[in-house]
Amino acid sequence: MNPLTPDEWQALALSLRVAGLSVLASLPFALGLAWLLSRVRFPGRLLVEAVLFLPLTLPPVVTGYALLVLFGRHGALGEWLAGLGIVFAFRWTGAVLAAAVMGFPLLVLSIRVAFDGVDRRLERAAETLGAGAWRRFATIVVPLSVRGIVAGCVLAFARAFGEFGATISFVSNIPGETRTLPIAIYELMNVPGGLPGVQRLTVVALVVAFVATLAAAVLGGTAWGRRRDD
Amino acid sequence: MIEVAITHAFRDLTLDVAFASPARALALFGDSGAGKTSVLDAIAGLLEPQHGRIVLDGQCLFDHAARVAMPVSMRDVGYVFQDGRLFPHLRVHANLLYGARARRRSATDFARIVELLDLGDLLDRSPSTLSGGERQRVAIGRALLAQPRILLLDEPLTGLHREARAQVLGHLGRLKRELRVATLLVSHQADEVIALADEVVLLRAGNVAGQVDVAAFAAMQVPRVSGSAH
Numbered sequence: 237m238n239p240l241t242p243d244e245w246q247a248l249a250l251s252l253r254v255a256g257l258s259v260l261a262s263l264p265f266a267l268g269l270a271w272l273l274s275r276v277r278f279p280g281r282l283l284v285e286a287v288l289f290l291p292l293t294l295p296p297v298v299t300g301y302a303l304l305v306l307f308g309r310h311g312a313l314g315e316w317l318a319g320l321g322i323v324f325a326f327r328w329t330g331a332v333l334a335a336a337v338m339g340f341p342l343l344v345l346s347i348r349v350a351f352d353g354v355d356r357r358l359e360r361a362a363e364t365l366g367a368g369a370w371r372r373f374a375t376i377v378v379p380l381s382v383r384g385i386v387a388g389c390v391l392a393f394a395r396a397f398g399e400f401g402a403t404i405s406f407v408s409n410i411p412g413e414t415r416t417l418p419i420a421i422y423e424l425m426n427v428p429g430g431l432p433g434v435q436r437l438t439v440v441a442l443v444v445a446f447v448a449t450l451a452a453a454v455l456g457g458t459a460w461g462r463r464r465d466d
Numbered sequence: 467m468i469e470v471a472i473t474h475a476f477r478d479l480t481l482d483v484a485f486a487s488p489a490r491a492l493a494l495f496g497d498s499g500a501g502k503t504s505v506l507d508a509i510a511g512l513l514e515p516q517h518g519r520i521v522l523d524g525q526c527l528f529d530h531a532a533r534v535a536m537p538v539s540m541r542d543v544g545y546v547f548q549d550g551r552l553f554p555h556l557r558v559h560a561n562l563l564y565g566a567r568a569r570r571r572s573a574t575d576f577a578r579i580v581e582l583l584d585l586g587d588l589l590d591r592s593p594s595t596l597s598g599g600e601r602q603r604v605a606i607g608r609a610l611l612a613q614p615r616i617l618l619l620d621e622p623l624t625g626l627h628r629e630a631r632a633q634v635l636g637h638l639g640r641l642k643r644e645l646r647v648a649t650l651l652v653s654h655q656a657d658e659v660i661a662l663a664d665e666v667v668l669l670r671a672g673n674v675a676g677q678v679d680v681a682a683f684a685a686m687q688v689p690r691v692s693g694s695a696h
Contacts, residue, residue: 357547357549357551358551358553358554360512360538360551361545361547361551361553362553362564362568363511363512363538363539364510364511364512364538364539364541364543364544364545364609365539365544365564365565365568365569365608365609365612366539366540366542366565366568366569366612367539367564367565367568368537368539368568371568375553375564376553379555380554380555
């Protein structure tokens with residue numbers, strides 16, 4: 237017996253793809269920004285932090301609207317990007333962008349805390365051994381922050397997987413294209429006889445969230461254990 | 467040949483140090499708080515003095531007046547810190563090769579240094595499993611394998627128990643006899659200085675109190691030793 241209908245499978249697969257790609261795409265930027273915030277004192281740092289955390293504090297619908305204004309077909313950036321063949325509005329790529337924006341603060345915050353925890357004296361030692369900034373980052377800072385980076389990725393993934401408000405505002409509800417699992421649940425709640433589907437997808441959401449959190453604990457724990465005992 | 471003429475005001479000490487020496491094995495000797503480590507930090511580039519100049523083998527590393535401050539990673543020094551500062555996520559083998567890789571140099575002396583420092587059995591170990599003496603030997607090997615122009619040794623035997631101290635001192639003595647690398651040892655222990663240096667700069671409260679060859683330094687220690695026996 238198939239536990240989900242084809243439409244429900246489609247929503248689940250889309251959600252996994254959107255959440256996974258959103259984390260992958262935003263990770264390099266998050267690593268760079270976390271390093272800047274952790275290691276460099278620059279003017280306007282507080283302003284950058286305030287902007288970074290906006291998606292956490294703004295109503296998601298507002299974030300979605302802002303994305304539409306910026307990246308819509310006639311938006312400030314959207315029109316220019318469309319010229320390069322890159323379109324976000326009402327496409328699954330837009331769902332990835334919305335999920336990335338919503339998960340980004342959690343990703344940066346986790347990684348930054350991990351970077352803050354790296355003993356600066358080790359970086360200084362690496363520097364005296366001839367390692368430039370990039371090598372120190374790649375060989376000392378990142379490996380010693382693996383646990384925080386993994387935790388950040390999982391948090392951002394979970395946030396992206398559950399993303400609803402910004403996504404529906406920015407890319408709407410198009411089956412197979414932008415109807416992610418939360419949007420599918422919302423739609424099923426509003427159609428007669430949709431309750432069994434709501435229940436099935438709710439269980440799926442619970443399982444995915446639980447597995448993701450467990451994976452973070454296992455992966456983070458393994459990386460930590462290797463560092464300490466290897 | 468090293469030439470140091472620097473001043474730097476700390477909250478509780480004003481460092482005003484000037485010395486020059488062609489000795490291959492030079493030591494800075496003085497009590498705790500005399501400013502010895504700060505001089506090493508200035509040579510390595512970890513401290514930027516408020517005034518002065520540092521020249522190593524004819525190359526200017528730092529010149530306040532000329533606004534020259536060579537980046538730490540370019541100074542080509544090997545710094546052995548008091549606390550070793552091995553990279554905890556790398557095995558001994560990778561720790562040893564870190565500097566050579568960062569400077570893109572082939573570690574042609576690897577086998578010889580491993581043999582001289584008796585590191586053969588430690589190569590696959592993690593730093594967390596090493597004893598204090600083993601850790602310090604790895605730190606010395608790591609600094610040497612980066613092929614520095616000068617090896618800076620900051621109280622490398624402090625904190626080791628008697629047996630480990632004697633062992634590391636023996637290894638440093640072997641290095642002095644068998645390798646041609648210039649060393650600058652910082653210590654407050656006369657026996658270490660006598661065993662490892664050819665010339666000694668005496669530091670007292672941030673100033674140079676004298677510069678003598680090691681025989682004269684040893685002679686200066688006799689009254690202290692006999693005095694302490696009574």
